[in-house]
Amino acid sequence: MVDLIKVTKTYQPDVTALSEITFSVNRGEKVFLTGRSGAGKTTLLKLISRIEPPTKGLVEIAGMDIARIPRGKLYTLRRKIGMAYQDFKLLPERSVAANIAISMEIVYRKNSFIQKRTRELLEQLGLQSKLNTPAAELSRGEQQRVAIARAVANYPEIILADEPTGNLDAETTQRVMGLFKELQRRDTTLIIATHDPSIYQEQRDRVIRLQHGLQDTSPPVPARPSEAVAQVDTVL
Amino acid sequence: MSLLSAALRHTGRNMANTWKSQLTTLFTVSLSILIFSFFYLAYFNGLLIGQELGDDLRLIVYLDEDPSPPLEEEYRRKIEKFDQVESITFVSRQQAFASFSRQLGDDRDILLDLPPDFLPPSIQVSPIKSLDSLSRIKRFSDYLQTLPGVLRVQYGKEWIERFYSVIQLIKIVVILSGCLLIMTTTFMVAHTIRLTLLSRQKELELLRLVGATNNYIRMPFLLEGGFQGLLGSGLGMGALYLLYRWLLLRFSGSTLFELFPCSFLPPATIALLMMVATLLCALGSFSSTRKTLRF
Numbered sequence: 001m002v003d004l005i006k007v008t009k010t011y012q013p014d015v016t017a018l019s020e021i022t023f024s025v026n027r028g029e030k031v032f033l034t035g036r037s038g039a040g041k042t043t044l045l046k047l048i049s050r051i052e053p054p055t056k057g058l059v060e061i062a063g064m065d066i067a068r069i070p071r072g073k074l075y076t077l078r079r080k081i082g083m084a085y086q087d088f089k090l091l092p093e094r095s096v097a098a099n100i101a102i103s104m105e106i107v108y109r110k111n112s113f114i115q116k117r118t119r120e121l122l123e124q125l126g127l128q129s130k131l132n133t134p135a136a137e138l139s140r141g142e143q144q145r146v147a148i149a150r151a152v153a154n155y156p157e158i159i160l161a162d163e164p165t166g167n168l169d170a171e172t173t174q175r176v177m178g179l180f181k182e183l184q185r186r187d188t189t190l191i192i193a194t195h196d197p198s199i200y201q202e203q204r205d206r207v208i209r210l211q212h213g214l215q216d217t218s219p220p221v222p223a224r225p226s227e228a229v230a231q232v233d234t235v236l
Numbered sequence: 237m238s239l240l241s242a243a244l245r246h247t248g249r250n251m252a253n254t255w256k257s258q259l260t261t262l263f264t265v266s267l268s269i270l271i272f273s274f275f276y277l278a279y280f281n282g283l284l285i286g287q288e289l290g291d292d293l294r295l296i297v298y299l300d301e302d303p304s305p306p307l308e309e310e311y312r313r314k315i316e317k318f319d320q321v322e323s324i325t326f327v328s329r330q331q332a333f334a335s336f337s338r339q340l341g342d343d344r345d346i347l348l349d350l351p352p353d354f355l356p357p358s359i360q361v362s363p364i365k366s367l368d369s370l371s372r373i374k375r376f377s378d379y380l381q382t383l384p385g386v387l388r389v390q391y392g393k394e395w396i397e398r399f400y401s402v403i404q405l406i407k408i409v410v411i412l413s414g415c416l417l418i419m420t421t422t423f424m425v426a427h428t429i430r431l432t433l434l435s436r437q438k439e440l441e442l443l444r445l446v447g448a449t450n451n452y453i454r455m456p457f458l459l460e461g462g463f464q465g466l467l468g469s470g471l472g473m474g475a476l477y478l479l480y481r482w483l484l485l486r487f488s489g490s491t492l493f494e495l496f497p498c499s500f501l502p503p504a505t506i507a508l509l510m511m512v513a514t515l516l517c518a519l520g521s522f523s524s525t526r527k528t529l530r531f
């Protein structure tokens with residue numbers, strides 16, 4: 001579903017955010033993208049949704065080289081992908097419901113569908129009471145969940161989540177992971193960028209590790225809880 | 237939900253957010269429509285009056301001799317060579333005398349002592365009734381004067397020419413105010429819409445990120461421009477009608493109005509003007525979205 005072949009990204013003037021990254025993610029697969037802050041996770045997600053162009057290499061979605069999609073047809077790619085941004089990108093003066101509705105309105109979903117889906121998502125994420133609250137009045141953790149809800153609302157084929165649990169407590173993190181599991185059952189492809197080992201260590205899913213823009217291909221260390229904690233400490 | 241209903245919702249929100257500059261634009265659009273259509277109305281009525289003047293357009297060419305049939309043909313050919321005409325009528329001495337005595341009616345006794353050939357023969361030339369021929373009547377007359385055997389050429393009255401130059405002047409003002417109209421509508425609307433666009437930059441960027449089509453993003457702004465054009469030109473036309481009624485009341489009874497019937501613009505013209513204004517405004521917003529959204 002998502003294929004990267006020797007993808008390199010250099011920001012002007014000379015920051016190499018990613019170099020020679022190659023991996024494939026199958027349809028319905030959930031993959032974690034890890035690495036310290038600054039490792040290039042966000043950049044990688046931006047390349048997949050063509051927010052940034054790669055400096056070198058090939059990015060394919062469903063077998064199609066996305067660099068060749070003309071600007072006027074970019075929306076076809078963007079509709080396949082739901083992205084929860086690290087900086088949320090919510091419209092501050094609009095209500096939570098309006099923010100979530102955007103991704104469904106642009107494909108002309110019926111109002112009844114939009115309302116039902118919005119309520120359902122808010123309930124799953126524990127935000128029922130915030131339906132009509134302006135996004136600006138939410139805490140960061142709440143805003144984060146609204147961003148996730150907007151990304152998944154219209155059932156995109158691919159979901160890219162950038163640090164989706166960065167501001168969440170353990171219980172809310174479980175809610176979000178539950179939502180992702182459910183989407184995976186619907187054959188959604190998920191790529192989750194995170195530097196929080198606790199959310200992927202107990203899972204069976206593949207982990208792609210980045211280090212200073214390089215892909216770390218050494219076999220994963222079977223992590224013991226103590227090690228995980230140590231790792232977090234060094235990051236913080 | 238369709239593109240249109242979604243776009244309408246966005247348009248409503250945008251317009252509610254920037255209602256102050258919306259009002260300014262609306263006012264400017266109405267005012268320029270009013271100015272343009274006022275002069276157009278004057279021009280339009282001038283044309284109507286011009287048509288009424290048709291009969292005065294006739295040129296009378298006095299000849300020294302009754303022309304022979306071949307000479308008549310020669311005259312006809314030469315006249316038609318200069319300009320298209322509606323009719324050419326030859327009036328012989330006898331016909332001139334007969335029609336003169338008919339005009340005199342009961343006073344025709346005074347003609348008894350005169351020879352029946354004392355009036356000169358003439359050619360009556362009626363040019364095509366149009367403003368163009370009005371403008372050429374002087375040159376036409378000069379040309380006819382050069383034909384052999386012509387004593388004198390007489391035509392309408394001097395004020396026809398003056399009337400014509402007034403109409404010409406109004407025509408220029410119509411064109412100028414038309415340019416003004418085009419500039420205010422497109423530029424003002426483009427400007428207001430650019431303000432809206434800039435204030436929504438974040439939202440538009442987001443819409444693009446979540447996969448909205450260019451049309452989805454652009455349509456609300458086109459509609460906004462169209463609304464401004466439609467509403468503005470409607471208001472302008474309403475104001476023009478009120479002004480027209482007021483002028484009629486104010487000047488009713490004056491000789492000018494007795495002489496010539498005035499009329500308001502026909503509905504088809506009003507509709508056309510409003511349509512053009514709406515299109516121009518939509519065009520203004522289109523250029524604005526092109527520049528700001530970089531499609």
Ligand SMILES: Nc1ncnc2c1ncn2[C@@H]1O[C@H](COP(=O)(O)OP(=O)(O)O)[C@@H](O)[C@H]1O
Nearest residue numbers: 011012015017036037038039040041042043044
């Ligand atoms: N727009 C940009 N311009 C220049 N450098 C950038 C830009 N975005 C990210 N970078 C740099 O690229 C590297 C990777 O950043 P990023 O992809 O955000 O990492 P992560 O999401 O893993 O924290 C960092 O060194 C960062 O400073």
Ligand SMILES: [Mg+2]
Nearest residue numbers: 041042086162
């Ligand atoms: Mg990041």
